[in-house]
Amino acid sequence: MAVEDVKIRLEELTTLLNDYAYHYYVLDNPKVPDAEYDRLLRELRTLEEANPELKQADSPTERVGGEPLDSFKKVQHDVPMLSLSNAFNETELRDFARRAQQGLGYEPSYICELKIDGLAVNLKYENGLFVQGATRGDGTTGEDITSNLKTIPSIPLKLKENVTIDVRGEAFMPKKSFNRLNEAKEKNGEALFANPRNAAAGSLRQLDPKIAAKRNLDIFIYSVGKVENNELDSHHEALSYVKELGFKTNKETQYCETIEDVIAYCDSWLDKRTELDYDIDGIVIKVDRISDQQKLGFTAKSPRWATAFKFPAEEVVTTLEDIELSV
Ligand SMILES: NC(=O)c1cc2c(=O)c3cc(F)ccc3oc2nc1N
Secondary structure (H helix, E strand, C coil), X not given: CCHHHHHHHHHHHHHHHHHHHHHHHHCCCCCCCHHHHHHHHHHHHHHHHHCHHHCCCXXXXXXXXXXXXXXXXXXXXXXXXXXXXXXXXXXXXXXXXXXXXXXXXXXXXXXXXXXXXXXXXXXXXXXXXXXXXXXXXXXXXXXXXXXXXXXXXXXXXXXXXXXXXXXXXXXXXXXXXXXXXXXXXXXXXXXCCCCHHHHHHHHHCCCCHHHHHCCCCEEEEEEXXXXXXXXXXXXXXXXXXXXXXXXXXXXCCEEECCHHHXXXXXXXXXXXXXXXXXXXXXXXXXXXXXXXXXXXXXXXXXXXXXXXXXXXXXCCCCCHHHHHHHX
């Protein structure tokens, strides 16, 4: 094949495979059978090996992970990644709403999101390309784990618009992947991970990205950091915007007009969460209007316009056998 034709075919395959991966991993709605995806990926890999200079920045072959790092670089967050205050019962939820109402002079509307129990990360895109991913760290300085995050199929390597944007989300390990990983570890006599959150954090802190690539990690994007498009007047519009860009957002997110609706939503998930195929440790409640968020501002370490309703910790029944295993 002439080089020009190789370039066209290679770009065609990259676009096609990324679209198939988007439908499979972000929309949970496969477009083609796995065998068809694998056949095209093999064709792309062959063309890239013969023409490495033609490999696209957003090639799906990036997902297998490159060479191990010696260490993680430090990253300064442009916008600090703060932590959420907690509310442990309905009274504390109502206190949060009362403080918001006092600060605004009226009762705001809210957005409720499942509080994914994973690892908070910041994703940086320049002109639509994924250029850096970092952990929260101490809120100001995190670790550059770009090479590991590139292996997560639901993190787009190229956005549907060429925008420069920072987004935040929670990387996590689905329960099924966690159970499979611990079964494999048990067979090898290795120490088990205590829960999916530790397993996700442990996987993303590996210096060898080929390990992260095998851990079936996933992500939900829950907020926008720095962004060019400042027509976003509410949090729910920001979530629709990042979804349009190609990010994975959580379909259980709910707009709530009043704190009564918020409390009903929190109550509804206390027992339902066992049906989810990922762990949640509560519900995140955010004042929806951006102007209201700006009026309420932040304390030294948390936004005043958001809080986390925490579920009671699930009693973990540790049998004697488990204790022996983890020794
Ligand atoms: N684990 C989560 O699913 C989740 C976590 C956060 C945060 O930690 C968080 C921290 C802030 F300072 C502000 C907003 C936030 O929104 C968030 N939204 C979520 N859905």
